[in-house]
Amino acid sequence: MSNLTYTRSDFQSDQEVRWCPGCGDYTVLASVQSFMTQMGVPRENIVVVSGIGCAARFPYYMNTYGFHTIHGRAPTIATGLATSRPDLSVWVVTGDGDALSIGGNHLIHALRRNVNIKILLFNNQIYGLTKGQYSPTSEVGKRTKSTPFGSIDFPFNPVSLAIGSEASFVARTLDMDRNHTQYVLGEAVNHTGSAFIEIYQNCNVFNDKAFIALTGRAERAVNRINLQEGKPVVFGGSGESCVVMEDGEARIKPTSSVDPDQILVHDPSRENPSVAFSISRLSHTPHGPTPLGVFRNISRPTYGSEMQQQIVDAQNRGPADLDALFGSAGTWEVT
Amino acid sequence: MSNLTYTRSDFQSDQEVRWCPGCGDYTVLASVQSFMTQMGVPRENIVVVSGIGCAARFPYYMNTYGFHTIHGRAPTIATGLATSRPDLSVWVVTGDGDALSIGGNHLIHALRRNVNIKILLFNNQIYGLTKGQYSPTSEVGKRTKSTPFGSIDFPFNPVSLAIGSEASFVARTLDMDRNHTQYVLGEAVNHTGSAFIEIYQNCNVFNDKAFIALTGRAERAVNRINLQEGKPVVFGGSGESCVVMEDGEARIKPTSSVDPDQILVHDPSRENPSVAFSISRLSHTPHGPTPLGVFRNISRPTYGSEMQQQIVDAQNRGPADLDALFGSAGTWEVT
Amino acid sequence: MTSPTAHAEAGVSDPSPNGDITPLRQVTVRFAGDSGDGMQLAGNRFADTSAAFGNDLFTLPDFPAEIRAPAGTLPGVSSFQIQIADWDISTSGDRPDCMVAMNPAALKTNLMDLRQGGTLIVNSEAFDERGLAKAGYEDSPLMDGSLNQYDLIEIPMNTITKEAVADKVSGRSVLRSRNFVALGFLAWLFQRPLEPIITWTESKFAKLPMVVAANLAALRAGYNFGITTETSRSIFQVKPASLPPGVYTSITGNTALAWGLIAASYCAKLPLYYGSYPITPASDILHELARHKRLGVRTFQAEDEIAAIGAVIGASFGGSLAVTGSSGPGISLKSEAISLALTAELPLVVVNVQRAGPSTGMPTKPEQTDLLFSLFGRHGESPLPVLACATPSDVVETTIEAARIALKYMTPVILLSDNHIANGSEPWRVPDAADLPDISVPFASAPNGAGGRFLPYLRDFNTFSRPWAIPGTKGLEHRIGGLEKENISGDISYNPDNHQLMTDSRAWKVANIANDIPPVEVHGELDANLLVLGWGSSKGTMGAACRNLNREGYKIAYAHLRYLNPLPANLGDVLHSYEKVLIPELNTGQLRYVVRANFLKDAFGLNKVTGTPFYIGEIRDRILEVLES
């Protein structure tokens, strides 16, 4: 398969892309399309499954197999597809409402089962398609059409939730940063099993600049905590800040104030998710320093391969056929 | 209200209790009834809401208000009740299937919202009422009616999941240990907001001895890690084991091998949930040393009181009436 | 809204090209432009000034289904239609008589609706190469003669706007006021007063005086453009309508639903609790209710539709007026919980703002396809009352009625609306709160059984309702649930005869509501051969078609159903007293199915599922066809 030569246009369908001009979704689409030219999987073996929302329009624009399903249920449809067809590369595209509000249960179950699907959660901290209600990732106090006096519920931290749900691969990236997005996608594809990728995505119409702390020219250098496997976690324009584990939790310190040995060396492959979880707590809604990259990446059998294996094992124990089944409960003959 | 004098029988309804003889549910029922005699809340202000399952029969046996609803949805019904009637003491009784399988989404949303409800999750690691299928907390490889070749999905750790869902109060107790159960209930009631209590409950018919590591005469002393606020976490018959934070995660050590200062001092009130989460990872399905007690107990505004406050604030801004509403979009008169 | 006198409600006399003033009974105007062009604002202002002038009117916006399509493209077009009349109307009109097209895309997607000879107003400067290309025009329709059959008015709106606002704003916002130019021109063309528009603009943009100034300058420029350049043109005049006297406000169906719920809570003396999950076209009910915390309204945006109804069932158990609202896909998800409320016998209003299905379908388009689903969309024997709103101005009353039935009979009630009603608007005669009906019901306050026992399923002799005992009431502690309950005691029961009794009781309770609702009223020519029977949002169009035909001498009777379950007690007799029955509905024949099943009475159908409301002409044609058959 490595001799597949694709260009980005091979992954562009004939449908006109119809997000609002300036929407972060365009950039993610481009990143995914570019990435797939290199992925080494034939186009016909790729399926993109989505729920409902702006982001969920994604499959229409991909010249692969695609299924635009119903609100919140994409992980279930992808689960059936991936477990019945382990030969396919199955992707889920979802939004913060789709995945975390109506679809929260399917998400956490897909993650704990480690179904071999790659989940791209476009988190714009708003309901885009329904024109601007607050979502389970909106910050407290958010004023929207449905919360004119400010929202009163504490938001999820999607990375913490995924880790709490036993996810084997958890990452976060940013719409605007195509290189980082493609790096994270690469790690996700190399991981066997479910991969959860939160993508901060700007909705310039209903929630503009929600991620300005990470995208603003002035702010981004100070706030992006770039997680890199095997590297000490330092950040800031000149590495002036770092992360240490202290008193059982990840904390940000001036690099100059700590012994270099104390700086946390990032290891997403740790079986125990405690440190990954703790790193996820460095930010909640991302208004300050926020970790990006792969938080957790461990290996665990996938649900689909185990399902397949049980069939193979059973079949190895001897042949079976329909006639034998029909006779299996004992028969008698009437002549 | 403190001059209420109740005896346990005041909380017993006239319905015959119909769990299998020997079921752990009986003990929990007794603990809750005893506890409520001391709770200081008039019986008529208590409502027990449940879903479907063996455990969910609970409300019928309580001489309070009760609502046996539908599978998985008890947290939603309790949410509506608690937020519309902040004067009530609202309890949810649920099972591992009810709360974590079909009802997983409602659970995590009720927790992040911090609705003022007390959730008792009877975790017997099996579907009891439907006669013995594996549940989202059953250990991998479990053979049940629906998994004759062994289950293949990795279970949730309910405490980790609750912490990952931003729960403000998370605890675990054991059916058999009435004192501990009542202690945990007391902490939950003193906490304002949602309280999540996992109760290990023996289903002697379909999953007997699942918690033998914590209930067996021989095993329990070695395996119960009793979390006590402000105390160093030591356990074992003579305190021979302890928990330390090492390399960013909670680990078990022989007490003799560590400096007493190194032993983790339990503090459920830490705002940052990292350590609580890490403690929850000391066991998964409880076959060895397992923490019991209150993992996390922080204070955060409750959803119901915030909802109420917005109404009060709005009303303080000036009077409103229906006639004013009808006229609010501008009117004209036809004569 | 039945009109005491019959008028020609379809068609409009041709505006003479060079007369002076053309008097009209009614006229339909459509504003079409890019989503960014402010067409909704212009349309609404035109409506308001017409209302102030005294016309009856009905408006209907049409938003693009797409997110926010690129400016100037076909999917980006947004429009707003309004019918104004000198008498009592209930539709937004069939084909527009007059249309504004702000750009080529708006022209392309709307032109086919403009009636032959209609007035077409375009921003000529938008028909440049780029604009034409985006709309997929090869040649400019302004040049190629393809618009010859219309009365075309080209206005250089960009220039006019720029000049008018030159000293007020600058840069990219200059052209923002274009819609006011169009509005000003229409105000001249239809002789509308500018005062209401000016007042509104001043208060709306109070914090942005530059915007006020620019918009008003543009408004006047548009008006003056009419006066100065089109002096020879006939202007239109629609006289004030003689509506029943009273205070009116303009209301959309969704706003009316929200207000109806607040009114019901007032009439029931109960706090309102609305749980919902956003979905087109029901979201605006949530948005509107969320604003009214001063009136004690609790709104809960739930994690999904199941949680939304779960929460309101909880609130109902706790003694609130509990309501949930959604549209097709979301209502599906509520089915299991509705069944719980039904057997728990708790009051609940479930609002379904219907949209085109199946599945996601066409979320922004209306359809009446959820009738059978409302009646039968639950497992087991699970009858419940179903009501349908007819027009925006009818919604408040129907909503209060739904709540009344829910509370009195301790049952979930399904209240149907649809996209057309939800977004359409018309004048609504505002009642005095003090005149609204009292729909309050008492909570149980004392044991009703021997020995001080409380019996939650001891039914009221007349209504067959069970008592509503809310937590906090000492001595009434009890348990309810979804398992079958023993009659009277409410204890769990598997007894066969009891299950039969309870099934029958639930059915009888709902059927008996037929004695508590008005009989269906027949209008038009009562001794006709043909009865036209409608429900829901087809009321306005159906009524108009029938009244026109009556006026023309055709013998037709017509009736409209607010209550779909139980059906009015006299409906069977009414139906059987006509030789022919015609049922127009925006589905494949659902009420017809119900009528056949209930009354063994055949009916003709007029059915369409195109995501568009009926035209008067369609109903008229079908009636004539049926009359002749």
Next chain:
Amino acid sequence: MTSPTAHAEAGVSDPSPNGDITPLRQVTVRFAGDSGDGMQLAGNRFADTSAAFGNDLFTLPDFPAEIRAPAGTLPGVSSFQIQIADWDISTSGDRPDCMVAMNPAALKTNLMDLRQGGTLIVNSEAFDERGLAKAGYEDSPLMDGSLNQYDLIEIPMNTITKEAVADKVSGRSVLRSRNFVALGFLAWLFQRPLEPIITWTESKFAKLPMVVAANLAALRAGYNFGITTETSRSIFQVKPASLPPGVYTSITGNTALAWGLIAASYCAKLPLYYGSYPITPASDILHELARHKRLGVRTFQAEDEIAAIGAVIGASFGGSLAVTGSSGPGISLKSEAISLALTAELPLVVVNVQRAGPSTGMPTKPEQTDLLFSLFGRHGESPLPVLACATPSDVVETTIEAARIALKYMTPVILLSDNHIANGSEPWRVPDAADLPDISVPFASAPNGAGGRFLPYLRDFNTFSRPWAIPGTKGLEHRIGGLEKENISGDISYNPDNHQLMTDSRAWKVANIANDIPPVEVHGELDANLLVLGWGSSKGTMGAACRNLNREGYKIAYAHLRYLNPLPANLGDVLHSYEKVLIPELNTGQLRYVVRANFLKDAFGLNKVTGTPFYIGEIRDRILEVLES
């Protein structure tokens, strides 16, 4: 299962108290005892030995609804009923002719069903003070004369068991073999061969030789008790039935459904994917399928019913034979996703094992109350095929047929069963796999449009199905979804005419299936005045009642529907050719509603909602009533 010759299927001639051998055409026996008493085992062994003997039979267990109630209490009683006959039957019998009551609680909860004069066998030693108290008896019914109207046989089963097993087991397990004593006695009373019981016991407990020895000793002790102490008693004889020749196995409806699905997957040459969430009474389908991984079956226990159907929609998209199963409350939750599959036009079988509703209802009791819900339980215009199983032995064929329709017409199909079919069992003539129909359909393999384009909604001319192109097929990459799709291309479309066309196409596709299913067959006296029409699990009882009456000379025709949507093409004509139609159903008249709506034909109803199946007598009485009306 229609019998070529007509017999009296209800009632049984009185066993003479001191005759020798009483020959019977059929007899109904019920085993009742505590859940821990092994009544299901005893009943099943009695069924097996009767089957081996050559009788036709039908069995029906009745489990306690409660979890595992305390031993000896009323809620703890479990029973098992079996009818055996020398001819082709399809019911578990009306009232038992013979009953075993292992304790007072079993007697109390079952006695009312025993027919007058029936044989009653009790374990006399269980009627001690404790046992009586637990069952709420003040005096022993064995002493107070209240059983005088029955033929009472008291057996000291405890003593007999203890003695028989004395040298084999000890302690608390001694009494475990009591059910074998009862079974042995019944084997004597009905002259059943012991051999099949012995063989089964030996193989079942192969690893526990002591248990085998104890049980067989008890079995023989019971048999010998009959020989020695009841010499003067008449014994019963039911001769072998003359069933069509073939190999038979005993099958429950749920097992048959699982096997039917495996067979369908074989016939379709597609892997089977079953996604489900446990729910009574559908769980056993999942359990059975989970065992057959050797046959390539994939089972997925999902987190809820929505996930279950979601997964199978995914599997269907991927090319599996995809099936989900549940019961009422769970089916409600699937409504939105069924609508997706319907508009995505993907093949799917949705199994609904109906139980008593609404809401949680009575989970272990049968009802036929989900017919209208199956037809109309989705928002929008969303028609789909509905089939219903009739008896356990009919399930395999009906299931294959459901799959055939789903695949050929690319549509979800609802397959109805109910609690009665699901747990009932009867002999099923085992087909050769090689004789089963080929229901395979080809996947699309090449572009079907100009320029190598693949058009996912280009329909087949005959079936109106769209092509099934599965991922992995190069060149057929395409996108589908829940929004309305343009005809042929499948692109999203909001075009009004297209929505009408697609709505009509989906409706027509389903309606057209009427041409691909057999016409309804009428049995009995074809030129009668009255047609009795049934569907689902009432088939056996209805047929028996009608055949009896035919034999007695009454002119009655009867027919049974497997296809509820579309209805057989000839049904209208058939119905209109009878003056009277009677529809017995375990609901409040749902098929009657459908018949009235579709054919404007009135029908009498026989409706009950008690959570119990019909008795032959009930149907008989109602037929006579209708005949006279």
